[in-house]
Amino acid sequence: MLTWVRTGRASAVCVLVCAVLLAVQQVWYFGGWGSPETRTLVTDATYVPLALAFTVLAVRVAVSKRQEPRTRRAWRVIAVAFVCQLAAHGSWFVQSHFLETTAYPSAADYCFLLFSPFMFAGLLMLPGQHRRRRDRQKLALDALIVGAGGFIAIWYLLLGPILNASGLTAWQRTFTAALPIGDLLLVLAMSTAMLRRHQPEVPAPIRLLAASIALTVSADVSYSWLQLNGGFTGGSWPDLLWLDGCFLLVLAADQQYRRPRHATSRRRDRNAVFLLPYAASIAAYVLLAVQSSHLPINPYGGMIFGAAVLTLLVMARQSHALRDNREMAVTDGLTGLANRILVTERLDLLAGQPIRSGRQSAVLLIDLDRFKPINDTFGHEAGDAVLVATADAMRRVIRDGDLAGRLGGDEFAVLLLNLPTRQAAGSIAARLLEELRMPVVFGEHVLMVEASIGVAVRDDPDASGETLLQQADTALYAAKRAGRGRFEFYSDVMDTKAREAELRRAVAGDELVVFFQPAVTLATGAVRGVEALVRWNHPVRGLLGPGEFIELAEETGAVVPLGAWVLRAACREAAGWRTGIPGSDALRLAVNLSPKQVAQADLVTTVETILAETGFPPDRLTLEITESVILQPDPLTIGRLEALRDLGIQLAVDDFGTGYSALSYLRRLPVTVLKIDRSFVTGIADDPEARSVCEAVVHLGEAFKMTVVAEGIETAEQATALIDMGCGIGQGFFFHRPLPPADATALIRDQFASRLP
The missing domain is CATH 3.20.20.450 (EAL domain)
Incomplete structure (x- = not known):
């Protein structure tokens, strides 16, 4: 089967078959068709092909030369976890419908338990960005906050009741407690993998793995709770969560294989990802409030309420500090414009958006002419005054929603969005040139400055943000060669690399x-x-x-x-x-x-x-x-x-x-x-x-x-x-x-x- 799914078409067929099987099971369940035994048989039978599919697809990723070495190593361990899942679902199907056994824990339970440590290790091995020691410490704290919130919920729902449950042997009690602890490890590893992403966005395979683990953990918690309160029966609602989680594993393995070796980001999930620690803290306090609702207000109610309010205020203060730090990190200290970091991020975001009919986007690269003589003759303070005046002129011209930034030295960039025509970019460039010809008064001196502008209109949906900036730079160079103090649109004729190849x-x-x-x-x-x-x-x-x-x-x-x-x-x-x-x-x-x-x-x-x-x-x-x-x-x-x-x-x-x-x-x-x-x-x-x-x-x-x-x-x-x-x-x-x-x-x-x- 591994050989068969190597082709893109065969892989798509595999995913489609899994989707059809899941849809049939869901319709069967919500339709209430058949007896409870039949519904259980259909549900348990659906697990096996889904588990076989995500296992084979994961092995394909683990051996594929298209993936980075670190990615292959991580997916080898994840593939072992998937094999444990396959063995668990196969064993469960056999023992439930062909063997008369009620032993707990069963072979399937052991296989389910083995899934957690292997998946935990594989998720932590996924490649991430190289970080400084302080950043690694912050990442560890964020992940531990998420883990602590999950621990509170699991302790309340499972671990506490398990320790107090009667009728369980010591081994059964230990094994039952190990299942939610394994789920807690998965939550900790998944939050680490998402927070440690190495791109402006969380890659689609990791998002799918995260969603699958969220559904799986929810189903595991539900399963353990049902076991403690009357016993779990196959074909009930936790199976819906498990099955959906299995299908997401299929999609995650397929998306990882299709993902380019050096993929460019298409959207930003930064804010959503970094809300995880806050969401976990809020959920923990909500659970604490529910559990302590029967306690007297004095002293417990007031103390719990005060602790919750204090934590929320600290979170709010931290969010403002993070916003201030973010603004400082992406703002040019002299001109107040965006700096290269923010310009690059917005360029990548622009490159990831589809091109709409009747709407144009453009990048303007601006370089001041005769700026160096001003710096050399009148000093850096005069040069700074020119740069500040340039920034003010740009603010007067660009529209709300556009972005003006300083890339460094006397080089600036403007991102123009939602232009009605290509000529509109030229009109804005012409107005910028006119504004930048205004004299700058510095003490007793009147400094005359002009600029040259290169304009790159985005018409290639596959062009990256870096490519757009290079095209604008090529047009800027053409404007300078043509006499300075003017703007030029980029065209393929200007592209040195393309012309050289031609x-x-x-x-x-x-x-x-x-x-x-x-x-x-x-x-x-x-x-x-x-x-x-x-x-x-x-x-x-x-x-x-x-x-x-x-x-x-x-x-x-x-x-x-x-x-x-x-x-x-x-x-x-x-x-x-x-x-x-x-x-x-x-x-x-x-x-x-x-x-x-x-x-x-x-x-x-x-x-x-x-x-x-x-x-x-x-x-x-x-x-x-x-x-x-x-x-x-x-x-x-x-x-x-x-x-x-x-x-x-x-x-x-x-x-x-x-x-x-x-x-x-x-x-x-x-x-x-x-x-x-x-x-x-x-x-x-x-x-x-x-x-x-x-x-x-x-x-x-x-x-x-x-x-x-x-x-x-x-x-x-x-x-x-x-x-x-x-x-x-x-x-x-x-x-x-x-x-x-x-x-x-x-x-x-x-x-x-x-x-x-």
Whole structure:
């Protein structure tokens, strides 16, 4: 049967069958059908399949790798307790209907008694949150209060009458007293397990176990009381409680198996759980008042009443202290807003609620712009004044029922609930920006502050509170990059992780394509070589230029496999030209290397492998590196570049002059080509200063005996000016735009066909 219930469908069928059996028994009982003997037979027969079901399901949990090791260990002991229950119900059914015995205690009674210590141990072994010593002491006190209240009730109802009952042997008296003591242990263990929960909510399996034990203890107490007052007969009302408790054990074992290994909380039961000690104390006093109602008011009545009132007043005082402590724990001391703890709790609560049609929820993440200079210039008191003013502005804007909190430093969060539309979140964000632009007066200084806001609208029911906060942070980062003092909505396009995964899939799925921009002899316009430029043929957004994704690739490291793909694709295409177009052997191919590629220890091996695979000769390849590589090259970098040079590969410095190039490194590095950035070329035809700077760079390249290539040539005047300076090679839109492979092939065929004799 264990193998059969491993599947989710079989487990559901098992639970459904148990529910049907329980329903049939309940209908049979309340319908009053059949004789008392028949009702007893039906009731006793229902126990056995229920006990078999919860035992098998508990064993499934105990051996399941889906559960945490501590959870499996606890459920192994609980499964032993369930086995005792199964043996007890089976023995009871056999002895009641097939054996003529009235011995007390019977085999079934012993099995019922064994259930309590095993269940007690299993419940205490359930995993809980790691606590400090003081918290463990508080937990023990709360559990003992519940146990003490239960002890008073059990003493009044059972233990006292058992000790005074006549007609019982010493062993029968001891055994009869052991049953309610076992129930008391179950109450103590169950209250401990609930109070020691490791999440904001009590997990469903523990709640079901608690309900089952509550019904079982109530039935046990009723059974013992009936035994002391006339004898218990099968098929009576305590059986209804026992049967319902058995079905809850079935549900508890099934829910524990289905529960994810790291489940997120969906609701908070904190207040209800922590009422247990108070409820136990009140119940004990009510029972004491009932029992002492016949005593004289003087002195006993007044003393008992005073003790009860005093205890209630202490409880009320403690509840206020707990509320004050709670507010202190979840409130930011400077601004009076919620702190990160409360914001996180409310986010988890928000994530657990279903998404309603026509209602929106959103998270706003707010970061103050230029806050650090205020702190550094005017001191922390000025910074605190700005933070307090920010909190006041947020209170003026947000609605009742929304939550504003400070996460730390100058970062704030706002949770907006029940918005009519997505645009309503944007309207509130805009009003916040306007309020936060108000100047803050600090002494003789007027401090001007602005803010950037990221807005994440909840539209994924499975998104956790942490995910919503991350999305708002991503949108905040986008707002800052867009110029600050504004807000941005989160979209999947902003998600770095999702975009990185999408980019890596594009590399693996051949969504990238290499375009080629020719470099020409400026005097004649003849093609000297081509530069490989990557494009992304996005399935949704169309053809994307490198500006749309190269920065992301650099940030995430995806540029390493992307760069290798570009080099391989470009070399393969260029090798095809050499084979199919006569005279194109002299054509050079230039491919960009990112700084992260240069930093790879296997760079030389990767390049060698690609050249060997494609058949492209290394002496026709130029690898272009950026100024960031030559600024402070380490010995390993220099060694890798020299190894590439030794293969016959030319090295070029791309976009020269845009960074902070150190000229001394141009002498040390094996660089033979200098590419002038387009920013120096623009304006050389009519701006004498720009012309002088560009000419200086050309002469610098000549001084280092480098080939100089000018980029970004867009007019004939620029080309003429570069020729006059002594620059012989260039590329730009004036000559050729970047071309797809087919157009580049056609251009090269035309160029070299015209040179054939």
